[in-house]
Amino acid sequence: FVGRSALDIEGLGAKLVDRFIDLGLVHDVADFYTLDWEQVAQLEGLGEKSAENLRESVEGSKDRPLWRLIHGLGIRHVGERTATLLADRFGSLDALTAAPAEAIAAVGGIGTVVAQSIYDFAQEERNQALIVKLERAGVRVQDERVGDGSHRHPLDGLTIVLTGRLTELTRPEAEERLRRAGANVTSSVSKKTSAVIAGEDAGSKAEKARELGVPVLAEADLAAMLDGSVPDVLRPA
The missing domain is CATH 1.10.150.20 (5' to 3' exonuclease, C-terminal subdomain)
Known part of the structure; x- marks a missing residue:
């Protein structure tokens, strides 16, 4: 949390x-x-x-943004990416915890197992009481913008790894903005990684990406991506 x-x-x-x-x-x-x-x-x-x-x-x-609160609640199977999807679709903890499992499972990227876990969490009285306490304490439990889950973010479907020192943003800021744009941010490089963004003094992760044929991008590319411009190398052929 x-x-x-x-x-x-x-x-x-x-x-x-x-x-x-x-x-x-x-x-x-x-x-x-x-x-x-x-x-x-x-x-x-x-x-x-x-x-x-x-x-x-x-x-x-x-x-903090709603997805951070959802992630911090420790719901089984709910990581940062899933929390972002839930925040975008439901917009508030009240709406999320009132949703049936079927409605949660209908959100793109969330399956029935995860949806049931979220639903079960919401049905427990102690968790309901916790959310009420958080709200009464002044914790933000809703986002200003509520999505319908049907629109696409510019970086939907991309898995991004950050490495090296960034000069314009802190690492947490960059990760959060990438997630808000739809990307899945991970810490390790694999064949499933869409791109590695290498800042100054980038090390083994950038080298591994090149070995696997994963695109290695510069911080300037990160700025462009956060402005909604997807580099050609990441566009579907």
Whole structure:
């Protein structure tokens, strides 16, 4: 929930989460938004400055895109790509959790097994209560734009790997924008990879891509892709 690929709460690592749980400060993820920050500041090894920085990170996470929240809920079989599809189609947690399994399975790229897993998650009372707590805490549970799932994004069907240092965007920013444009972003290169985008000091991933015949693109190509222009090398023959 708090990781980089979900709500990305900086400073809230696994050890600190475990500590909060052991102390009884949190019982579920929604409790992070109602922490007593004066009490947190008094914990050994933290202090007022660290507690304030953490509070700001927690507050900032309330306004993340919906797909990040869906991914962070830990629904079985729901990764970043599936979470993006669900956010685009349903537009809010209320709409998603009210949807029958058949409606979820009708979303392109989501099969019956995944749809049933999402439906089962939504039927559990504890999960329903968690979503209510998140909403009451001020966490954004809907996106401004709601899609009907029928339109295509410019990068639909493409699997992209990023490697090396980017100069215009951070890695998380680039990954998120690629996903919003429809791409599936992965960390490893295979024959199924559509392209590798190589920043500065790109290493073994770019080399492996060339060995497999996978196109290796520059950061300028990434910018063009995010503007909706698909490089010729990635267009269907």
